[in-house]
Amino acid sequence: MTAYRDSVNEAATFVRNALGTTPVPPVALVLGTGLGALHEDIEVEVRLPYADIPGFPTSTTSMHEGELLMGRLGATPVLAMNGRMHLYEGYTAHEVAFPVRVLGVLGVQMLLLSNAAGGLNPQYATSDVVLITDHINEQSTNPLIGANVEAWGPRFPDMSAPYDPELCGLARDVALEQGLELHRGVYLAVPGPMLETRAEYRKMRDAGADLVGMSTVPEVIAAHHMGVRCLAVSVVTDMCLPDALEPATLDAIVQAADEARPQVGTLFRQLVQQVGA
Numbered sequence: 001m002t003a004y005r006d007s008v009n010e011a012a013t014f015v016r017n018a019l020g021t022t023p024v025p026p027v028a029l030v031l032g033t034g035l036g037a038l039h040e041d042i043e044v045e046v047r048l049p050y051a052d053i054p055g056f057p058t059s060t061t062s063m064h065e066g067e068l069l070m071g072r073l074g075a076t077p078v079l080a081m082n083g084r085m086h087l088y089e090g091y092t093a094h095e096v097a098f099p100v101r102v103l104g105v106l107g108v109q110m111l112l113l114s115n116a117a118g119g120l121n122p123q124y125a126t127s128d129v130v131l132i133t134d135h136i137n138e139q140s141t142n143p144l145i146g147a148n149v150e151a152w153g154p155r156f157p158d159m160s161a162p163y164d165p166e167l168c169g170l171a172r173d174v175a176l177e178q179g180l181e182l183h184r185g186v187y188l189a190v191p192g193p194m195l196e197t198r199a200e201y202r203k204m205r206d207a208g209a210d211l212v213g214m215s216t217v218p219e220v221i222a223a224h225h226m227g228v229r230c231l232a233v234s235v236v237t238d239m240c241l242p243d244a245l246e247p248a249t250l251d252a253i254v255q256a257a258d259e260a261r262p263q264v265g266t267l268f269r270q271l272v273q274q275v276g277a
């Protein structure tokens, strides 16, 4: 764990130096599957490919570009992870959480995450945007296993509200003001990479989940452990209704995510304007 902690600190120092005199912004974004195109809304000032940052795991999925961006979303300075790591790529939970920990060490205070998810709640439709209000971790692992780094957070962190209630409230206000439909839901995380069987979707729905996906939860656990306030939204890319299940293709998933990009872009732009000044 000492080696891991040293790597996180080394990566943070590298990023800090790469930013030069630019202060670290209070808000960082994690742009998920199909929503990587959101980086086009960011006026980029510094671009750091993950491969150039010491110790950073590199993203292997072709649709994830794998770079840390410093720039402006609207008028507000942000750091943005364009591409994330997933367990299904073979990374450990610690590797998946590595970049978020670097952001935490750098002093980022808020993390806005996006992802593509399957919709278990029959009231959703493809390309709907859902505010994650809580999660169920079914990944059989998490980034806090092992020796605790006391400098980052407590051994047994509270998880009564990992999705910051104030940020969630602001997101709902923004959605109302902007005329965006914003559902609320519980996200269940699986390791992937396969999608689920009908029987599995039925079980997840029975367990209280509205969404299922393969990301976000390790990052939120690591960020929340460090006291970084989190907000996460899912774009519903395929409906997971056990009795009316259609085969899902990667193309359809990416297209559905792309269709929701303007809404997520508006939501994030307005949110960072309010909290990231």
Ligand code: HPA
Pocket: 116, 117, 118, 119, 190, 194, 195, 196, 212, 213, 214, 237, 238, 240, 253
């Ligand atoms: N299951 C798991 N992850 C997903 C899904 C799904 O149906 N759709 C998008 N990500």
